[in-house]
Each structure stands twice: as C-alpha cells, then as structure tokens.
Amino acid sequence: GDSVTQMEGPVTLSEEAFLTINCTYTATGYPSLFWYVQYPGEGLQLLLKATKADDKGSNKGFEATYRKETTSFHLEKGSVQVSDSAVYFCALSTPTGGSYIPTFGRGTSLIVHP
Amino acid sequence: DAEITQSPRHKITETGRQVTLACHQTWNHNNMFWYRQDLGHGLRLIHYSYGVQDTNKGEVSDGYSVSRSNTEDLPLTLESAASSQTSVYFCASSEYTSTDTQYFGPGTRLTVL
Secondary structure (H helix, E strand, O other), rough: OOEEEEEOOOOOEOOOOOEEEEOOEEEEEOOOOEEEEOOOOOOOOOEEEEOOOEEEEEEOEEEEEEOOOOOOOOOOOOOOHHHHHHEEEEEEEEOOOOOOOOOEOOOOOEEEEO | OOEEEEEEOOEEEEOOOOOOEEEEEOOOOOOOEEEEEEOOOOEEEEEEEEOOOOOEEEEOOEEEEOOOOOEEOOOEEEEEOOHHHHHHEEEEEOOOOOOOOOOOOEEEEEOOO
C-alpha cells in the first residue's frame, strides 16, 4: 500500500536558519503530494501541494518540489521564524480504484528559538 | 466564508457511555473523514464518506460508527467509550479528486475516564 516516511523530530533551529524536512513516499499510481502544517491547539491546514512531477509548490516562504525519480517531496525554507514552530505533515493522495483517501506521514515537530 | 466546525471542543466522559462528536462543513464537499491523533501514531483514519448514505471503515474503526444523512454533517459515535479512545479527534472534508486539499476542523479533545 501507499506510505509516507518523514524525518523524525523534533527539529530545533535558531531563527533565520535554513530548514529542510525530508519526505519520501511509495505509491501505486501517480500521487498528488501535500505538506500540511498544524499549529498548537489547531487542526491541520494546507501549506502547499504539487500534483505532477517537477512541480514546485510554494507558500509563506516554504517550497517543495515533486521528484518522481527519487520519490521525494522535501520541505524547505530559507529563513525560519519563531512563528513557524509547528508540526509538519507530508501526505499523498492517489486515485486508486476510485478511492481518494490521503496517506499521512507521522509528522515532524519544528521548534524555532529566538 | 466556508468552514468546518466540530463540537464539543472538549469532552470528558466515563467508560461505557455512548458519545457523539459532531462535524459540520459548509464547503458543500462530498468527501468527509474522521481521524484520531495520538502521540507516536500520527493521524489514523477512523471512517470516511464519499457522499450521502455512503460510509466506509478506516484503519481503526472498531468501536466507532458514522452516518451521513446530508452533505454537511458526519457525526462520529463511540458506542461504548473505552479509555483507549482517549484522543484528539479531527474531522476533515474535501472535494472529488486526489488532487484536492483536505480541510480540517479544529479538533475535539476526548477524555474517557
């Protein structure tokens, strides 16, 4: 079945540091890929997505590129802020047999210190 | 603005009681989902629905049920609450296809004593 593997956290950084959170996947068919973010006490919300190979999703300074050859969708940001502290989930969705159930990674906690 | 709401936001109940968690969306989405979130397990799918009168079991459906009588609502019922069902529950909705974003509610924190 489909699966998503993302790096375990927590990831702890100082403000203005460069961020990478790795995400790799296995999927039957041709998935769409997503990054969701969960701030403390809230539900998940979409951060960015990409629906075909080589697409780059971007939002709020975050970027991720759909790499079919390496089955990866790594999240990057050039300069993190304290307000970026949250849990980040990588996810995929594949139209398998008419089913569109997303598969989520376990989440990576990011802590940014001033 | 369209939204997805959950109620109650916090609930404490006793073992053996029946509990219903409400989920209401105004996106007019066909697809609705219930997840539970626990430390060390991430998000786990409980039940989902692709439309009115359609319901399907997810990976952790034992002890839970749902019904879909209209587009907007997918209530989750715990038939006889157990301490193992203490968790944070999230409802989500999406449109038709695998490229579509899921929109999540704010969550319900359930404690079973």
